[in-house]
Amino acid sequence: MNSSSGKSYMSTASSSVIWKAGGDVVADQFPAGLRVLVVDDDPTCLMILEKMLKACQYNVTKCNRAETALSMLRENRNGFDIVISDVHMPDMDGFKLLEHIGLEMDLPVIMMSADDGKNVVMKGVTHGACDYLIKPVRIEALKNIWQHVVRKRKNEWKDFEQSGSVEEGDRQPKQSEDADYSSSANEGNWKSSKRRKDDEDENDERDDTSTLKKPRVVWSVELHQQFVAAVNQLGIEKAVPKKILELMNVPGLARENVASHLQKYRLYLRRLSGVSQHPSNLNNSFMNPQDATFGPLDLQALAATGQLPAQSLATLQAAGLGRSTAKSGIPMPLVDQRNIFSFENPKLRFGEAQQHVNNNKQMNLLHGIPTTMEPKQLAGLHHTAQSMGNMNMPVLSHGSQSSQNNPLLMQMAQPQARGQMLNDSTVGLAPRLLSPMGQPMLSNGMATNVSTRNGVPENIRAPSYNPVSQTSSMLNFPMNHTSELPGNSFPLVSTPGISSLAPKVAFQEDVNSEIKGSVGFMPSYDIFNELTQHKPQNWELQNVGMMFNTSQHSNSLRGNLDHTQSVLVQQGFSTGQNRNSTVISKAMFSAGDSTGHVNAQNGNQHLNSLFVDNTVRVKSERVADAAPANLYPDHFGREDLMSALLKQQDVIAPAENNDFDFDGYSIDNIPV
């Protein structure tokens, strides 16, 4: 969908969708009919609250146990708009419940307690509660709780729109079909230009900044890479826009651009790192401090390793950031960029998945199959990829290089439904990766990787690939990482599960599904990188696409899989977070769907095809996860997204089953 139209459409759609989700709630009657779930072990309080909420004309469901509430929420992901929970409960701590809800369903949660101590209230804030009520709760306080729902939605849309707008500004006719995703569009444009020449891209960027009446900056992968490099050089704490601007030394870039981008980036990082790190953080309660460090670090580490081009890192981060928004409702600043990826992916997911899938197929082939793409092939791909949507292409190129990764990627694609999410995210990354990576990749491990597989060269075809490219891009990205590790690139891949998967995946032309799967694939890829990176963490690829499913699968499958969104993972370099935190799915369906039960991760964890056998435990980076997966869901607040999501759900559902089999999963499950 067009970003512009999509945006507006989205917002309206989302609003209507949101309210409709309630069932009979109609936007104009809002806030009447708001679906509230209230959880409190005190029966007196519960009854009083229920009565009060009903008096406010809300649709109330009461529950006296946290576990019951959680299962209710899980069963009916779109069934509630807001949750009110007591802090002190016998079966589960209220804050824990808050975390779960935030991760899995991304619903606004209000905490309440007779305890008005500052510490407790602060705890509520840090865990991401959107409000804290002191008992006795008055009806007046309840009358306004709808504001939290609106605010959250608004933030999600805003991110989405942001990305869209950016895209529109620069969008040129995207080759890739994923015009829906503004961000992706940007990427696409960017990519295509990249195809031509890097400097052309720069020119484009410059042009964009200089010629546009509004100084709209397209944060291309390269640019973001530069940004990230500058930030890292300064130190995230000390990074101020002015200095970053100086370090970046990009003509035509204004301090304001950098400032807003930095803001988004920070949110993204916070998201990755989890709430624990930053009190005001998003609700990513699941993110542990470790994650936080992980996310950014991983990316950086990855970047450092060389495989993961800074851009990719940036991309991932961006994606992650984008994603995090969904979760925490924080606008994903990076989303714009990532959105591109994510948009593309989501797009793929939703409807275009099919189309994309085809493309992906090619791409996937590329990805999954360690095509021994020669650098020039890559270049070629690169170009084609660009046309494809840039995102994808770059990925391809990478893929070729990291052909090894491809298999992984491919595998990921397998979990199609899942992959989608990943794809999106990966795609986002891919483009980025491509640019930086494409080149370096070629030189680096790509070569090593490339040799491994070959089935995929076709992906290089890029053009058709675009849609796929998204995913592939994502995939490639991880691949790049692997490329770093000479030969390791697919150590993961080599894992029996993976390697086998990859080839299969590649072949599975289901690219469509693969795309999704690829998304998931990516994660594995990341895993790879991770492994190579030296942090072999269990990065369980979670099927990204399968957000819904993934949660199920991922949980079951991997058990430990960190559901860090596979996509993200891929992108983010899959910091092997514990799968437990997979919240990927969440990200995906920020639209309100409950993304599978994802571990702490931003919920974006796309369960990438877990194909990555346990062997490939890659530490999925939260960042990655968050970004890609989140990106989509959040941004996609639009209607398309919603519908896509819904569709996805359906699609994913079947995939889920696939994902389920962890081992043979990638291949067997992939619906061809």
Next chain:
Amino acid sequence: MDRYGMQNQIACIRSLFDQGYLDEQFIQLEELQDDANPNFVQEIVTLFYTDSTRLIQNIELTLNSRPINFSKLDDYMHQFKGSSSSIGAKKVTSECAVFRQYCAAGNAEAYIKQEHAILRKKLEFYFQMMGQAAVAQTT
């Protein structure tokens, strides 16, 4: 209800308010009552009574055990405080708060027991009054 009945009701409720047993939260509850739920207040009070009785029993058990588990006691009191504040039982709430402070201080059990006994008595009386009030309301 005849005039006297109403007057009695009003007097009853007012006394509760005047003595500080009830606060405006109770009024809110009353306001919630409507034709659809004519016995809302009564239901709530009954519910509260049942729940708090159970809670008090638990508290007593805790007090009787050796050594006294103050954290558990604190939890109970917290719960109790929450409930009572929800229905507007002002005095009970404040007593709970005081009690909790003592719990936090880990004071002598004797003292706590004493406080608890006082609280309980007050509570029972309170319940009586509330029961009356609730009944008066519904009539």
